[in-house]
Amino acid sequence: MQKLGLIAGVLGVLMGGCQQPQTERPLLFWCSNNAAEITFAREFTNRWQREHPDQPLRYQPIPEGQSSEEIILASVVGKTTPDIYANMWQGSVEMYARAGVLVPLDTISGFLPFLRDRCDSSTIREITSSDGHIYQVPWKVNPIMTLCNTRLVNGPGLTGPPYTYSSYLNAGKHLTKDLNHDGYTDQWLGYTEVKAIWYQRFFNFYPLYLAASNGGSLVSREPGQPARAAFNNRHAVDVFRFLQQLYRNGYYSKERQSATRDPFLDQRIATSFTGPWQVGFLERYKDPRLQYDAWPMPVPDTHTGPVYTYGDPKNIVIFNTCPDPRAAWAFVKTLIDEPGDLRLMELTGQFPHRRNVDTDPYFSDFLRKNPKLLPFAKQTQYIRGVDNSEVIVEVFDIISQEYEACVVYDRKSPEDAIRDAAKAVDVLLMNDRGKDQASVF
Numbered sequence: 361m362q363k364l365g366l367i368a369g370v371l372g373v374l375m376g377g378c379q380q381p382q383t384e385r386p387l388l389f390w391c392s393n394n395a396a397e398i399t400f401a402r403e404f405t406n407r408w409q410r411e412h413p414d415q416p417l418r419y420q421p422i423p424e425g426q427s428s429e430e431i432i433l434a435s436v437v438g439k440t441t442p443d444i445y446a447n448m449w450q451g452s453v454e455m456y457a458r459a460g461v462l463v464p465l466d467t468i469s470g471f472l473p474f475l476r477d478r479c480d481s482s483t484i485r486e487i488t489s490s491d492g493h494i495y496q497v498p499w500k501v502n503p504i505m506t507l508c509n510t511r512l513v514n515g516p517g518l519t520g521p522p523y524t525y526s527s528y529l530n531a532g533k534h535l536t537k538d539l540n541h542d543g544y545t546d547q548w549l550g551y552t553e554v555k556a557i558w559y560q561r562f563f564n565f566y567p568l569y570l571a572a573s574n575g576g577s578l579v580s581r582e583p584g585q586p587a588r589a590a591f592n593n594r595h596a597v598d599v600f601r602f603l604q605q606l607y608r609n610g611y612y613s614k615e616r617q618s619a620t621r622d623p624f625l626d627q628r629i630a631t632s633f634t635g636p637w638q639v640g641f642l643e644r645y646k647d648p649r650l651q652y653d654a655w656p657m658p659v660p661d662t663h664t665g666p667v668y669t670y671g672d673p674k675n676i677v678i679f680n681t682c683p684d685p686r687a688a689w690a691f692v693k694t695l696i697d698e699p700g701d702l703r704l705m706e707l708t709g710q711f712p713h714r715r716n717v718d719t720d721p722y723f724s725d726f727l728r729k730n731p732k733l734l735p736f737a738k739q740t741q742y743i744r745g746v747d748n749s750e751v752i753v754e755v756f757d758i759i760s761q762e763y764e765a766c767v768v769y770d771r772k773s774p775e776d777a778i779r780d781a782a783k784a785v786d787v788l789l790m791n792d793r794g795k796d797q798a799s800v801f
Contacts, residue, residue: 387688389401389442389444389446390442390444393428404694405419415684420442422445422447432445436456443678444679446675447499450673451753453748454750458750460680464495465497466494468685471494479713480715483498499712500713501713503636503669503743504634504657507631508521508630508652508653509624509627513631517534523658524663531630536549546628548628549631550606550612551612551617554616558757561760564633564763565763568658570669571657571667572598572659574665575744577591578591588786589786592778592781597775600778607768625641625646636736639654643732668744670744716741758781758788763777
């Protein structure tokens, strides 16, 4: 992942002249290498081939590698991109858009009316590039929520979820225990990854920040103004302080639990910040005595209004090596119309990035049969992706360094950590603007 920023810097140079002449070859569709999404891709590709024999298309799971982001980046640099790629992390799109390797989808006839019918205005605003074009199709989301072992969190002396910071910390006091009295803690309130890797902040700091700030930004995008850090505020400070208290009081384990049997499944932790993918895993492997449900992320005690969270959006793009973008868009539409979205839910347990998925009668039968997913469906009304910035990975990396120093190791105050992170992000954004100006000459 850390290679992304380094390699991205040479994209603009390498991509000159990457357009390929139109050929008669089949369009190539890359999907995730997740088994359920391979099944999804196979079904829709086969149907397309039956119904459009004059527009051949084949699918291929993205090649194996350390991460899909690195594979996509390598394919861009090596000029071996697919025509269509589903499962693009939203935060990567601006980098590729500025490198000029993506098709501006709003230039394709029928795209914008379809998008406006499917998504609300906030989603469209979020995915619109800084140049005013749209390079990505909002496809699927996985809202991060608080999964709770209901037997544990509703025990004596506890108020149970949904949580404010105070009630969650109170739950930690009651639930963190040395069960066998050997001097070591056996049961914690929760666990979240302590490693200072930028994307791990999607499962602790970032959804909590969105919840506290009613969906606030990390990077400002005021028209006519240079981009700046937007998180040097009480919401981010309160989130760092809240997480710092969880570790300082021993309610969260600093030992890595991810290398062992899942601690929530094993009932060694009472709560977990996670997405709907965990439901299918738990239903398959859980002890019948494990009872659980999902609630919004903890919020400050004074919070009012809806509780936002990170939606983990993955989108669909068309690379400009595609010989027939109109045919590619016609295929993409079959993936994201109502039947396509329902099939995505049935096969993967993930949610389409469309408005009113929790109340649309078309999806009601699925949600009635899968009640554990209903809280996640309701949460899709209140989600955010990431800011549309070419350097958003570096922004999360800077925050992660301060997270480690403040939250995990208690070496800095929350105020100092957030202030220092914001200063570093401002310098990063200033350097990024300098590169833009230099490229003009």
